[in-house]
Amino acid sequence: MDFRQDFIEFAVDRQVLRFGEFKTKAGRLSPYFFNAGLFNDGNSLGQLAGFYAKAAQASDLRFDMLFGPAYKGIPLVAAIAIALAGRGSNYPFAYNRKEAKDHGEGGSIVGAALAGRVLIVDDVISAGTSVRESVELIRAAGATPAGVLIALDRQERGQGELSAVQEVQRDYGIPVVAVAGLKDLMTFLAGRPDFAAYRQAVAAYREQYGVDA
Numbered sequence: 001m002d003f004r005q006d007f008i009e010f011a012v013d014r015q016v017l018r019f020g021e022f023k024t025k026a027g028r029l030s031p032y033f034f035n036a037g038l039f040n041d042g043n044s045l046g047q048l049a050g051f052y053a054k055a056a057q058a059s060d061l062r063f064d065m066l067f068g069p070a071y072k073g074i075p076l077v078a079a080i081a082i083a084l085a086g087r088g089s090n091y092p093f094a095y096n097r098k099e100a101k102d103h104g105e106g107g108s109i110v111g112a113a114l115a116g117r118v119l120i121v122d123d124v125i126s127a128g129t130s131v132r133e134s135v136e137l138i139r140a141a142g143a144t145p146a147g148v149l150i151a152l153d154r155q156e157r158g159q160g161e162l163s164a165v166q167e168v169q170r171d172y173g174i175p176v177v178a179v180a181g182l183k184d185l186m187t188f189l190a191g192r193p194d195f196a197a198y199r200q201a202v203a204a205y206r207e208q209y210g211v212d213a
Helices: 003-013 042-058 073-086 129-140 164-172 182-190 193-209
Strands: 017-023 029-034 065-068 093-101 107-111 117-121 144-153 176-181
Touching: 003 017, 003 042, 003 176, 003 182, 017 193, 029 193, 042 073, 042 144, 042 176, 065 073, 065 129, 073 093, 073 117, 093 129, 117 129, 129 144, 129 164, 144 164, 164 176, 176 182, 182 193
Parallel strands: 065 093, 065 117, 117 144, 144 176
Antiparallel strands: 017 029, 093 107
16 A cells, blocks of 8 residues: 555544535535644654655655744644654754744744755645745745645645645645645545445545546
């Protein structure tokens, strides 16, 4: 089983990925819901970071450091940096504060100085707000956004015909790499008879709102 299927199974086992009927920010009724905030203990965060590390190394992304946007990106970026170091790739990392500090070292960036090609890490991309803010911070520091690494790509249309991920790729000219996507979720459901009740609902949702990766 490849790491993408392992990740989906891990998320389901942790009840981070659940099935039922959930209202999205866009007002749609989704048959599944993904809440990365439920990776909330040391073991699950470590495993999650390991999947991010595998996805980063399996991609053709070239980067010099990692950046995690506040607040969800802060534990993520630290854990992913540790996971990558454990796989033989030691990268510096940084994150931002929501409010700039006016004492001590000051500023809004904590950790390594933003330099070179910077990989942004986040849980998902919905409206793309944190990506936009991250890109602006990185460019303001004279560094280059190298791409975005996320856990799950829902692969569904945003306000127009493109998905939120595709909009980010179009607007900033940077790639987005996901540990797994809706296509991987469909593959998982196809191989699990115990989840057969949800397969049709997810397929119908994909038919209505899905986009090609």
